Amino acid sequence: MTEDVYERIMEIARRRGFILPAFRIYGGARGFYDYGPLGALLKRKIEEKWREYYVHKEGFMEIEAPNLLIGEVFEASGHVEHFIDPMTHCSECGEFFRADHLAEEELGVDAEGMSPEELEDLIREHDLRCPECGGELAEVTEFNLMFDTNIGPKEGRTGYLRPETAQAIFIQFKDLYRWARQKLPFGVVQIGRAYRNEISPRQGVIRLREFTQAEAEVFFDPEEKEYPGFERYADEVLKFYPIEEQRKENGEMLEMSVREAVEEGMVSQPIGYFLGLTKRMLNEMGVPNEAIRSRQHLPEERAHYASDCWDVEVKLERFGWVEVVGIADRTDYDLKKHSEHSGEDLRAFRELEEPKIVYRPEPVMKELGPRFKSDAPKIAEALRRITAESEDELKGGLTVEVDGKEVEVPPECYEIVKEKVTGERFYPHVIEPSYGIDRILYCVLEHNFDPEEGVFRFPAWLAPIEVGVFPLLKRSDMVEYARRVARMLREEGFTVEYDDSGSIGRRYARADEIGVPYCVTVDHETLEDDTVTIRDRDTTEQVRVEVDELADVLRGLIDGDLEFEEAGDPV
Numbered sequence: 299m300t301e302d303v304y305e306r307i308m309e310i311a312r313r314r315g316f317i318l319p320a321f322r323i324y325g326g327a328r329g330f331y332d333y334g335p336l337g338a339l340l341k342r343k344i345e346e347k348w349r350e351y352y353v354h355k356e357g358f359m360e361i362e363a364p365n366l367l368i369g370e371v372f373e374a375s376g377h378v379e380h381f382i383d384p385m386t387h388c389s390e391c392g393e394f395f396r397a398d399h400l401a402e403e404e405l406g407v408d409a410e411g412m413s414p415e416e417l418e419d420l421i422r423e424h425d426l427r428c429p430e431c432g433g434e435l436a437e438v439t440e441f442n443l444m445f446d447t448n449i450g451p452k453e454g455r456t457g458y459l460r461p462e463t464a465q466a467i468f469i470q471f472k473d474l475y476r477w478a479r480q481k482l483p484f485g486v487v488q489i490g491r492a493y494r495n496e497i498s499p500r501q502g503v504i505r506l507r508e509f510t511q512a513e514a515e516v517f518f519d520p521e522e523k524e525y526p527g528f529e530r531y532a533d534e535v536l537k538f539y540p541i542e543e544q545r546k547e548n549g550e551m552l553e554m555s556v557r558e559a560v561e562e563g564m565v566s567q568p569i570g571y572f573l574g575l576t577k578r579m580l581n582e583m584g585v586p587n588e589a590i591r592s593r594q595h596l597p598e599e600r601a602h603y604a605s606d607c608w609d610v611e612v613k614l615e616r617f618g619w620v621e622v623v624g625i626a627d628r629t630d631y632d633l634k635k636h637s638e639h640s641g642e643d644l645r646a647f648r649e650l651e652e653p654k655i656v657y658r659p660e661p662v663m664k665e666l667g668p669r670f671k672s673d674a675p676k677i678a679e680a681l682r683r684i685t686a687e688s689e690d691e692l693k694g695g696l697t698v699e700v701d702g703k704e705v706e707v708p709p710e711c712y713e714i715v716k717e718k719v720t721g722e723r724f725y726p727h728v729i730e731p732s733y734g735i736d737r738i739l740y741c742v743l744e745h746n747f748d749p750e751e752g753v754f755r756f757p758a759w760l761a762p763i764e765v766g767v768f769p770l771l772k773r774s775d776m777v778e779y780a781r782r783v784a785r786m787l788r789e790e791g792f793t794v795e796y797d798d799s800g801s802i803g804r805r806y807a808r809a810d811e812i813g814v815p816y817c818v819t820v821d822h823e824t825l826e827d828d829t830v831t832i833r834d835r836d837t838t839e840q841v842r843v844e845v846d847e848l849a850d851v852l853r854g855l856i857d858g859d860l861e862f863e864e865a866g867d868p869v
């Protein structure tokens with residue numbers, strides 16, 4: 299038997315129906331996996347836990363938007379231009395590689411953020427060859443990771459499968475802000491599939507081409523430094539790995555509370571808050587503190603929209619530290635871009651402590667119209683978004699951005715008006731905690747795996763099957779009774795597996811392997827006095843309880859409100 303934990307877990311995952319390669323009968327395709335019946339149950343539980351934190355406890359609004367978005371959205375967001383990875387391929391066997399990953403793996407260098415030219419030089423300098431066949435590597439080019447398609451039968455309307463769920467939230471900001479009673483901060487979440495045409499996904503379930511993201515976009519006023527509710531996770535102690543430590547030769551992870559990290563200026567309050575929340579959630583799922591760290595992105599690895607980003611990484615046997623959650627400060631980047639490209643005003647409003655005088659350019663349509671034709675309304679809208687503290691700032695012409703292009707507006711196209719205002723419009727900033735559910739699911743499998751016994755020891759609430767129900771013998775009276783118990787428990791809301799094949803020992807072993815925390819057995823005594831046994835997965839101890847009380851007892855055990863020893867009479 300192989301010792302590699304990943305192999306062992308994936309073997310059980312495939313055999314028992316957690317995760318399995320997709321399209322297998324047609325030879326499969328890298329980066330696509332199916333969740334089998336157990337995997338699907340486990341995934342739902344992880345998603346529900348995430349909802350409990352973000353929708354229930356934070357009170358964020360959840361939306362559900364299309365997976366396929368029109369091209370304009372990603373033109374504006376910068377993904378068409380920037381969502382690219384460097385790529386090379388072998389000129390002999392034709393295999394494709396992420397050029398930066400290849401350089402990192404084969405040469406041990408840090409190639410993050412290198413340009414295609416720099417990577418090309420590195421490859422030539424070290425005579426790097428195809429790891430599969432030794433062939434020569436072709437030129438390094440840029441590859442956009444978005445899957446594109448054509449919307450409708452007519453050519454011309456490009457659509458993209460979303461590479462992140464976030465954009466649909468930004469483009470609906472106006473309504474969302476209204477539903478939030480025009481008060482900041484507020485959060486909006488979305489959970490769903492995201493698609494990235496990863497060049498060469500070789501890390502099994504870690505790097506998929508279709509995966510599930512759970513994202514929150516938290517809109518706040520950048521002038522407010524305090525994050526409401528900060529105290530909730532302020533005392534969580536985390537392992538921080540900031541940029542300075544990563545740059546030192548023997549850099550270390552710094553263990554401190556979220557509060558201390560904020561006081562030291564290492565993280566902002568909202569970023570610290572969501573790092574603390576994430577650690578707490580991962581702990582609940584059985585990922586221990588030693589395997590969790592918060593690593594700050596180096597400037598060269600930050601996404602095009604982020605001013606700061608911290609990844610929550612989980613340590614895995616085969617892959618080392620793997621990002622499972624990214625918490626990015628997206629500033630006002632997205633709302634600004636979508637305002638500029640769409641002409642909609644996606645700003646929020648804040649009351650001023652004291653009224654003030656501002657100057658703004660009021661569009662003169664009879665000048666704008668003939669000059670800019672169909673662009674005139676958008677230019678007028680862009681002008682209306684401008685305000686200045688002094689008249690001089692507006693004199694002599696202005697530059698506005700429309701549909702991603704800069705447009706020079708001559709002074710005769712607007713009149714400068716003076717206004718007394720009691721409030722002002724501004725672009726909210728956004729903190730985005732972005733969770734990769736599939737990666738979390740694999741981390742949950744690995745960190746709840748007991749390699750000695752080859753079984754999963756999920757926390758009871760997280761186990762895909764919560765209760766196993768077995769008749770001791772395959773006698774019709776016991777089978778019938780056990781089936782009735784299984785049905786009753788299902789109706790009470792438990793996930794239940796009924797099993798009557800093979801010896802009872804084999805059935806317990808099968809249940810242990812997939813992490814079933816409690817097994818209920820119907821035996822001779824049951825038929826006489828309506829009591830059953832409950833067996834605890836981790837201690838293999840048993841208690842006897844009345845069938846009438848079974849559902850309440852199991853609920854108490856699964857919710858952690860009841861100790862096993864107190865659950866019934868020891869057997």
Ligand SMILES: Nc1ncnc2c1ncn2[C@@H]1O[C@H](COP(=O)(O)OP(=O)(O)OP(=O)(O)O)[C@@H](O)[C@H]1O
Nearest residue numbers: 494504505506509621622623624732733734736737
């Ligand atoms: N190809 C993928 N397969 C599975 N999950 C992914 C993939 N890409 C991203 N994710 C998940 O989505 C989360 C947020 O996406 P983000 O854009 O921050 O990832 P990323 O920094 O591009 O990831 P990576 O650097 O590993 O490619 C990640 O933390 C990760 O859990």
